[in-house]
Amino acid sequence: MQIYELKINKNTCTGCNACVVSCPINFNELRKQSFLNENNAVILVKNGIAVPIYSDEREVNCDGCGVCVKMCPQVAIRIENVESV
Ligand code: SF4
Ligand code: SF4
Numbered sequence: 001m002q003i004y005e006l007k008i009n010k011n012t013c014t015g016c017n018a019c020v021v022s023c024p025i026n027f028n029e030l031r032k033q034s035f036l037n038e039n040n041a042v043i044l045v046k047n048g049i050a051v052p053i054y055s056d057e058r059e060v061n062c063d064g065c066g067v068c069v070k071m072c073p074q075v076a077i078r079i080e081n082v083e084s085v
Contacts, residue, residue: 001056001083002054002056002061002082002083003063003064003081003082004061004062004064004080004082005052005054005079005080005082006052006068006079006080007077007078007079007080008050008051008052008076009074009076010049012074012075012076013049013074013076014074015045015048015050016074017045018068018071018072018073019068019071019072019077020036020043022071023042023068025060025061025062026041026042026043028060029041029060038053039055039058041053042054042062050077064079066079
């Protein structure tokens, strides 16, 4: 069940990767597997724009910590709470 959904402003995102490298979940996955891809990352830059990635199939998804929001120089990320638990 998805709880947090990231909205990326495609008009202002520059694809700088700051969100990707600052995300603690991405960091943990990178430490475990030495790479980030669509299977383990919760946010990636694709075609020059940040893309949030969610999957019910895996144990870890975005926890809404907000680090990426703070680190984005373009203020291009917004977090929506899509489910209440
Ligand atoms: S930090 Fe902001 S501008 Fe940079 S890739 Fe992420 S969303 Fe885009
Ligand atoms: S809110 Fe936190 S867990 Fe979700 S993508 Fe941003 S930095 Fe990663």
